[in-house]
Amino acid sequence: QVQLKESGPGVVKPSETLSLTCFVSGFPVNSGYFWGWIRQPPGKGLEWIGSIFHSGTTYYNPSLASRVALSIDTSKNQFSLRLTSATAADTAVYYCARTLGGSAANPFLFWGLGAPVAVST
Amino acid sequence: DIQMTQSPSSLSTSVGDRVTITCRASQDISNYIAWYQQKPGKVPKLLIYLATTLQSGVPSRFSGSRSGTDFTLTISSLQPEDVATYYCQNYNSPPITFGQGTRLEIK
Numbered sequence: 001q002v003q004l005k006e007s008g009p010g011v012v013k014p015s016e017t018l019s020l021t022c023f024v025s026g027f028p029v030n031s032g033y034f035w036g037w038i039r040q041p042p043g044k045g046l047e048w049i050g051s052i053f054h055s056g057t058t059y060y061n062p063s064l065a066s067r068v069a070l071s072i073d074t075s076k077n078q079f080s081l082r083l084t085s086a087t088a089a090d091t092a093v094y095y096c097a098r099t100l101g102g103s104a105a106n107p108f109l110f111w112g113l114g115a116p117v118a119v120s121t
Numbered sequence: 122d123i124q125m126t127q128s129p130s131s132l133s134t135s136v137g138d139r140v141t142i143t144c145r146a147s148q149d150i151s152n153y154i155a156w157y158q159q160k161p162g163k164v165p166k167l168l169i170y171l172a173t174t175l176q177s178g179v180p181s182r183f184s185g186s187r188s189g190t191d192f193t194l195t196i197s198s199l200q201p202e203d204v205a206t207y208y209c210q211n212y213n214s215p216p217i218t219f220g221q222g223t224r225l226e227i228k
Binding site: 036038045046047048051059060061062095100104105106107108109111112113114 | 122153155157159164165166167170176208210212213214215216217218219220221222
């Protein structure tokens, strides 16, 4: 059974870098699926941040692409998100997820429980 | 980017009623749409993908359909446990985009 768990600081100061890691268990991250990040601001809808393949292929939301970087560590079975120059608008619950199928053109089937991140002084 | 216009934004209806939620894509996305259910305080759950395919374990009262760039999620007979917010998702190709969500309540 695929399990994902996000880990992060909880609070980030404005202008600093928001970093999150998704720890994956029960399934190897190099097994041919895409791994993604999705966020949800308080009381609002879902926003896709980006997706990564074990080869390093990445796709980013154009609205965030200048500030986002995804990486994957197959030896530790985890993948990570870095979002630079954080502002209050980045306050959200951040979810990591795995796709249903092996291409980027797939919905997300497995989700982590989410990590709340507040950007605040 | 492909925009997904979801309607209505909220809905209040009775147990046993038929519920319809619609998403319109701003351009052709073939059948690459998924529907998710998010109960309050919970993680989104995949209900339907490829417009009409029911994810394993999802009750058969949920169904999806397509007409051109208009997509519909239908609950044939609303149950109390269906109270949630529902989102459509375009995954035709990156960037992936979500609809704004439909909040479903019981009268």
